[in-house]
Each structure stands twice: as structure tokens, then as C-alpha cells.
Amino acid sequence: MGRLTAVALLLVGLAALAWAQGFLANELRPPVPIPPDNPQTDQKIRLGQQLYFDPRLSADNTISCATCHAPKTAWANHNPTDTGIRGQVGKRNSGTIVDAAYMRYQFWDGRAASLEEQALGPIHNPIEMGETLEGVVRKLNAIPGYRAQFQQSFGSDVTTDGIAKAIAAFERTIISGPSPFDRYLLGDQRALTPSAQHGMHIFNGKGHCTACHSGPMFSDQSFHNLGVGMNRPDPDVGRFAVTKDPQDWGRFKTPTLRNVALTGPYLHDGSERTLRDAVEFYHRGGIPNRNLDPLMLPLNLTDREKRNLVAFLEALTGTVPVMEAPPLPPGPEGSTP
């Protein structure tokens, strides 16, 4: 065997190993689910990326999706709740869009069953972007760069359906890489510190976390009443506002815990500033109310157990995509935002 052949074989072997490593690393989560009526294409993803970063989707051209779900803050932000157009303050925390493609429901109250449905929600929410869907279609159709891209991606001018599909396609690319926890499960015993390993034990035992934060996304993809905000007048009723089912009163979606260390503050109203604060909230058993989830109980955690639980939650941090805002198509008068 010639030296060249040997080197080639070595390279092929290394490539195979790298592929296998990548395959194994993603094995814990299934492939990103893609709806049949919105297949991923590079063109569509690029278009969705521009729309995601474009403040012209808002009524006063000041707020884009990235304003509240910023790449530099793990595609969320660190405010308890966010400020939309004209300084209006919302009442819920902006969740990260990282790995949102894996979630069965979108928004804290699950009112959107898909990323496509979710993508349009903030645009016509009067507190967030405050635009009408007709208005945003009209504005984008007036931008030649967008019209051309919509033609290429969807064979039509700008439509609300196309906007939703393009943004959703882009969001499906914002997926985190393996975390130390994933590597640990795949056999790397050193990927978790002893503290995090003990925290994992608490997470799946005395802490009762896995009763809801289960599965590859650390979410049962369901809704629970933890009592968040129930000690305040006029509390947020969460899922009940969507379903009108009394059992859903005060229930909110179980969010993923992947990358949770990067996405504080926590809970649907951002009322817990740090992971330790959030653990303390659960340690107290939430806030009693008439529909408190029966699994919410005071936990009797020791200080060491709390510290280790936080260490485990921090070990759920994978690599999160980082990117700058792309160049946006100029408006009809040639200006860009």
C-alpha cells in the first residue's frame, strides 16, 4: 500500500469517525421535525433570516423578532418581560427560539401549534410589533428584494403564509449542539462534574423535576400550574385563555431546559432572576392556588442539593448558534433599516 493510499485511508477513517461522532452526538434528539408543506430550502432559510432581523415587520419599524430573541443572548433576552412598540411592556418572558422546532406548542400558553403559526403572532400583537398582517404584506411587497425572494421561494408575491413559512424555516435551523449532559449519556463519564452528577440524581429524584421536564427536550410538552404570579391580583391565567377549560386555569407550557443557564430570567413572568432563584421557587413548592399542580410540593432540598441541581442545569448548555444580522433588502426609496 502506497503512502498516499495510507494517508487517504487515514483521512477517510478520520472523516468517518467525525461523522459518527456527530451522528452519535445528535442521537439523543430526533431529527428536527419538518412539516411536509414547508420543506427546508436554503433560499427560504435565507429569506426567513432576513425577515427575522427586519424591524420593518413592526408598525413603527423599530422592533424585529431579534429585538426580543437576540442571538447574543441565546436567542432570548435577559429582561423579565419585554418592551414592544411605543414602549409598551408585555407581561410574559420572551422564551428562547433555540430548539423551539422540537416543541409541540409555541408561546407560554401554547396558542400556536407550529412555528409557522407562532411566527405571525408577535407581528400583529398590539404590544409587541403592532402591525397588521395586511400592513406587513403591503410593506414587504413594496421592497423589491423581498418580492424577488418570495417569488423564488414560493412562486408568489409576499403573503402572510410565505412570511410565516420563511421565518419558521429559519427558526428550524437554530438548534443547539450537544451539551455536557449529552456527552455524559453517550459515555463520557468526565463530561459532568461530580456536583452535576449529583444534581442529575436530584433532578430525577428528590427534586421531582423529571415529572414534567422529561424526554430529550426536558419538557413533557404539556402545561402545568406552578402558581407563578398567583399571589398577585389579576393573575395571568395562561392556557385557560386559549382553551377555556377550567383545568387549564393558570397552566403554562413546560419549557425546554436545554441551554437554560443562558436564558434567564425564569418562569413565564421572568420573576426568578437566576437558576438558583428558580430552584428556590420549586423548593418552596410553588405558590398555592386553587389549581396548583398536585406534583408541586415543597422539596426539602439541602443547600448542597440546590447547588448541585444548579450545576446539573448548567450542564444542559450546548453550543448555541451565533450570528450577526444579515444585510436586509433596501426599501423602495433605497434605504435600509
Place this chain on the structure above:
Amino acid sequence: MTRRRFLACLLAVTALSAAWPRLGGAIPVFARKYGFHCTMCHSHYPRLNDFGWRYRLNGYQLPGREHEEKTVLETSAPFAVRASVGYNVDNFKRTPEAEEVNQFQVRGVDLLSGGLFGRNLGYFLVYPPRIEPARGVVGQPGTVEMANVIFSRLGGSRWLNLRAGRFEPAYVAFSVKRQLSFSPYEIYDFAFPGGLAFSDTQSGVELAGYRFSGPQYALGWTNGTGSNRPDDSAADFYLRVARVFGRGEGQTVGQRLGLISYLGRARPEPPLPVTDRKRFHRLGVDASLNAGSSNLALQWLWGKDDAALWGTRSDVNFSGGFAQLLYLPSTEFVGFVRYDLVNTPGEISQDITRLTAGGRYYLADNLALHLEYSHRRQDSPAPGLGTPTEDFFTTSLDFAF
């Protein structure tokens, strides 16, 4: 020499436990079904925490997740085994008929199964297999300890849950089957000859209802145990009411207070003259109080038995109970100390006191290194014999998988 050997054994096992890396846990029956660690439901195996208490109340279903539960046919084989192995020393004084122990022993082998047949339809089975006593092996008779079906939320109400079969009745405020010490609760074992001991499981039906962190009741109709004939009809009834104050269920959080009343009939056991069934009853109060990492369990029972059941001239009134303090600083360790007391009338003169202390260090959720010492005194009805005593030591490994 005996004491020295025991201490050497204790030291060796303690050293082993100190050097032993704590295992991740893994898990019988229910834990295996959900992929949870034992500590999800047990403060310290086998003792339930508040979460586990609710799970049991809810007919072995996660509260609020009943629609997501899998049946026994949809999960891995729902079987588990429990046993303890260790070095036991049991010394008796002034009890000639008692058998001294000073050796390694296997004891308490149980086969368990539990799960759901369908939504709101659970079952639980405990079978200690028949084991012939031998050197190093504690024998057991091989009867079915528990085999029951639970119909939960009849009519959609938490106030109507029916358990039928053989089960540990709700009047046992502090489960004998899930107690941390090996030494028995004396008052639960105290009975007229051949008669009902609270530590026995019973066959019958039990209707129960509850509100989480609130009131609970259980109403039972059972065969009774002991000296009844096979053709005797079921004639024992009981009622338990309890109330939890604060969050939790009184296991590690919240305070639980309970009352029980038991009314039964039994036949005197030979050599006493066999007669018609005679009445006996029990009345009890109990409390499970929590503060920080400590739990104080208090139980007091009053009993009144027909004279024929004891062969005495007048009815026998006795009382007794225990106070047990648990210290639960972490999932790895639990310490316990308990004082048992049984007061009996002069005519039978069998007063009992027992002091028990010990601890369990969990090498894994389902593997405990168990150390225990217990000293028991019981008045002898025969004059001139002095007070019989028992000293029990154990260094054991208690495990389930």
C-alpha cells in the same frame, strides 16, 4: 466476644461504605416504569415522601397525569425483589424459648409487583416466597402478603377509591411495610393470643377518599386475622380519618393528624376454651409532624378485648404506642430513634418497652447500609422469672431491585 465481632463487622462495613462511590440509583417496579430514581417517591427507601404518598393515594398513578399512564402490558416487566442481608445479633435473657442469633443472615425476602391494568385501575402484589429456615437464612411461611386491586376515582371523585383484596389497611398510620427500622412497632404487634396484630395485612375492601394536603378518610370491612375459622364471615370494620395541615402530606412536609377506630370479632385460640366470636376494639390517635429535616411520628392506641380472648376474668384494657424521631438531612442518610411502650393490666402483666436507635446510609437509592440497635423488655406473667430482655444488633444491607 460476640460484641467484639459485631463491632469489627460494623467497622468493616462502615469503612466499605465510606469508600464506596455513591451509585446513580435504579429502581424497582414504579421507578423503572417512569425512569425515576427511588427518591422521587421515597424520602428514604422504603419510606414514602409526600410525592410518593400522593402517588399511592392516587392508585399508583401520577396525580394529574392519569391520561398519560401506561398499563403493565405497555411497560417493562413490573417485578421487583427486596431482601436484606447482614450480621445479626439477637441476645435474649430470661426467655428460654427464644432462639439466640449471632450470625450472617438473609431475611425479609419479598417479591413485589405493581402497576396499572388501565386508567384508574391499579394493583399491588407482595409475595414473600416460602423459605425454610436454615443457618444463615430466616424462614418465612410463603403466604401472600398483599394482592389488591385499586379502583380509583369512582364516579370521577377523589373521595371514592376502592381497594379490594389483601392489603395493608389504612388504620396502620405508620406503614409497617415501609418502616425504616427492622425492630417492630410493639403496639402494632401486640394482640391477644392468636389475635389481630395491626402489623398484619388484611383481606377485605377499603373505601377511601382524600383531598391533597387536606382531609382523608378510609372505611374498611375485612376478615380480621388470627383465630377465626375459615367459615367465619368477615366481621371486622374500621374507620380512619386524618387531616393534613400545611403543604405536603405529612411525610416530610406538613403536619398530619389521624384518628382510627377498629371493631372486630375473634375466637379465643386453644388452649383457651373455644367459644363464639368475641368482641375487641381499638381506638388510636397518631401524628406525623415535620420540622426542617426532622420527622416526629407519634402513635397511641387503646385496646379493649373480651375476657375470653385472653382467658382472664375481666375484659382486658391495654394501651400503648411509640414516639419515633427521624432525622433526614439528605437523601443519603437517615437516622432514627424510637421508644415503644405497651401498658397492660395486672392480670396479664405483659408491659413492654423497647428503645431502638439506628441509621441507614444509602450507597444507592435502593441499597441501604443499615445499622440498628434495639433493647426490649417485657414483663413476664410468670412470677419469679424476672424481666425478659432482648438486645438486637444488626449491620445489614437492605436492597431492592
